[in-house]
Amino acid sequence: MDIGDSVIAVSGLRRRYGPEGDGGFEAVRGVSFTVGRGEVFALLGTNGAGKTSTVELLEGLERPSGGEVRILGHDPFVERAAVRPRIGVMLQEGGFPSDLTVAETVRMWAGCTTGARPTEEALGMVGLTDRRSVRIKQLSGGERRRLDLALALLGRPEVLFLDEPTTGLDPEARHNTWELVRRLREDGTTVLLTTHYLEEAEALADRLAIMRQGEVVASGAPDEVIGAYPSRIRFAMPVGWFVGDLPPLAELGVEGHEESGGRIELRTRTLQRTLTGLLVWAREKDVELEGLDARTASLEEAFLAIAGGGGPGADAGSGVSVGAAAGAGKGE
């Protein structure tokens, strides 16, 4: 693994809670990835997949039980003092004293932060300027997330860790946060984010990794990860017509098909060829394919298949490195 050029380099990372054996639980099981300067990297996974456990190790909050983390070339746990002034952190659940006002909280954090932005600038970035005199306990969940983001950005960090940054935000605030992340990336900030929202990963991430049960099971650019999954064509056969009446499916590039209640679903990696063949056949036979629906795989489908335990399957022909990123070899 090329640790030298990476802003974030993780190799064989493990995190265990509790004792060895059955009494404990290993939440992170040999995770490896790297993130280059100015990249936005998204960590996806279902609840309990080990995203937050991983990110907390990257932030230097705990010592890994195995493997290695390098942030800007330093061990974030051992060399905390060297790393912290250069990173910004937004925890999944951040905490602020409920009786402080927004401005008082920012001022406290500024005193703890090298090269802090002025309070007004920080609040302006997340649209909280008119809430400056409001106590934390009176903020909405979304406003707290934005305040948390403002504090993560306070020291103009080179590396930003965002653990579910838009959970609880309304659509407009979420969109503003996305814009903010894009601007930061243009300025050269490296961003590692975790998210439940697949459209968020699709919109922001240069690269992503999907975690399942503590392991990275797929990684790459969003297009690559999606590309490992076949496109789908769905339609209903007219009465009196059957699947067997279609031209030979293998010749159309169909990898598999399902039929239920007269509705057919074809899976293919050559969507245009399959679709053309199907439509030409339908015109020749003068058949109406009702409810015709053809679509490429979405990140959501890829995610559901991967996170749910499927994976693109043994016959996956395309070039995405599924499973290869998980340093410890998986027996898949």
Added chain:
Amino acid sequence: MAISTAAPSTTGTRVLAMGRAELILLGRNKMALYVALLLPVLMVWMMRRTIGEMDFGDSGMSLNEASLTGAFGFILLFVVYQNLVSAYVARREELVLKRLRTGEASDIEILGGTALPAVAIAVAQMVVLLVAGVCWLDLRAPARIDLMLIGLVFGLVLSIALAALTTAWAKTVESAQLVTTPLLLISLMGSGLIVPLETMPDVLGDVCGLLPLSPVVELVRGGWLGGLSAYKAVGHVATAVAWTVLAVFAVRRWFRWEPRR
């Protein structure tokens, strides 16, 4: 990306920033403010009523001497210890400690910054005690101010560390009031705050001299009123060092930075 004009944060700016926030919070928490400002006064007044008739013949102390020097212990217990257990638990349960740990502050700075207002109030009260004792209550000027200071520094550090340690048994701010009771009771009765150790039977006095706050009270008392032999002073310092080392080690081992899930 590094800004050349960036003002670096230092231990000083960080502890002050956290201390200032904590002072604002103390000002907005009427109960904590009452404990910090009024409880020590109330306790000293009650103690004087209780032991007013007692004969301090063995110790050679007057009522004023016994109560004013004992008051240092009350301040450590209520202003520093009791207050900080509540403050640490509240910050932990609100995930403030966890959030602070993601920043540039070190663990000890976080605990110290949070303790700053309580320590400042305690020191101010101690100065008032000293001035009031010497100017109005006919106590002598401190005989060995250095011993007093040593005792107070250990007293403050030990109170902070014991407060941090005590939070391990408290899940909520409400139960924080409960878990402080054992140390409060033991110290009130056995560390010479109310009844000077000299007036106790020998063996009991010796045993009580080993309690956490006893050496602190003895050093303050001996430092102010005089009459503490070098041998005894060293013994008290050694006991204070032992407790402090033990408490700091225990905090490192058992202090939790986030709520138990």
